[in-house]
Amino acid sequence: MIDLLRRRRSIRKYEKKAIGKELLDDLKEALLRCPSSRGINPWIFIFVDDARLLDQLAMVKEHGSSFLKNAALGIVVCGDETKSDVWVEDCSIASIVVQLVAQSSGLGSCWIQIRKRVHSPDMTAEEYVQKLLGIPARLKVESIISIGYPAETKKPVPHANLTFEKIHYNQY
Numbered sequence: 091m092i093d094l095l096r097r098r099r100s101i102r103k104y105e106k107k108a109i110g111k112e113l114l115d116d117l118k119e120a121l122l123r124c125p126s127s128r129g130i131n132p133w134i135f136i137f138v139d140d141a142r143l144l145d146q147l148a149m150v151k152e153h154g155s156s157f158l159k160n161a162a163l164g165i166v167v168c169g170d171e172t173k174s175d176v177w178v179e180d181c182s183i184a185s186i187v188v189q190l191v192a193q194s195s196g197l198g199s200c201w202i203q204i205r206k207r208v209h210s211p212d213m214t215a216e217e218y219v220q221k222l223l224g225i226p227a228r229l230k231v232e233s234i235i236s237i238g239y240p241a242e243t244k245k246p247v248p249h250a251n252l253t254f255e256k257i258h259y260n261q262y
């Protein structure tokens with residue numbers, strides 16, 4: 091796992107290649123095996139592989155989402171706020187875990203933030219995604235994880251760049 095994290099980077103360029111069923115099944119299983127507060131599992135995951143929908147989802151924000159149009163898959167991570175007051179934490183865990191499992195299978199991925207982001211002056215990014223995919227209002231949209239076979243390589247962050255001063259022992 092530490093080796094996976096040493097090589098982990100956000101990948102925003104993808105090959106034009108579909109993800110096979112076995113890998114998709116692993117991604118689904120990883121999501122559903124994530125821990126959640128009180129085991130409530132307040133999440134819903136929408137796997138989007140339709141090219142037209144990916145094109146439209148890529149326009150969810152002015153910045154930081156356009157690469158989704160070239161991804162093989164976007165996983166829309168939603169949390170039911172009526173089921174858990176800590177759906178944000180639960181959905182964040184699922185979002186990062188699926189990224190790591192994707193990486194371990196040779197895929198690249200990037201988190202696209204939706205919660206608290208805007209689509210346009212009169213529409214939030216969340217409303218845009220809800221409308222496009224028919225998601226009911228009680229389901230909050232946390233993120234979209236774009237996934238595909240990597241068409242870029244990125245250097246790992248050097249060990250020397252890690253901010254170990256952020257780790258304190260026993261007292262601040």
Ligand SMILES: Cc1cc2nc3c(=O)[nH]c(=O)nc-3n(C[C@H](O)[C@H](O)[C@H](O)COP(=O)(O)O)c2cc1C
Nearest residue numbers: 098099100101102153154155200201202203204244
């Ligand atoms: C909560 C969160 C939100 C993020 N939102 C976006 C986003 O909307 N668009 C994007 O391109 N990258 C997004 N990222 C990826 C970060 O930009 C990226 O992790 C950071 O720049 C460090 O780069 P690295 O992942 O390659 O180490 C997000 C990452 C996190 C954890």
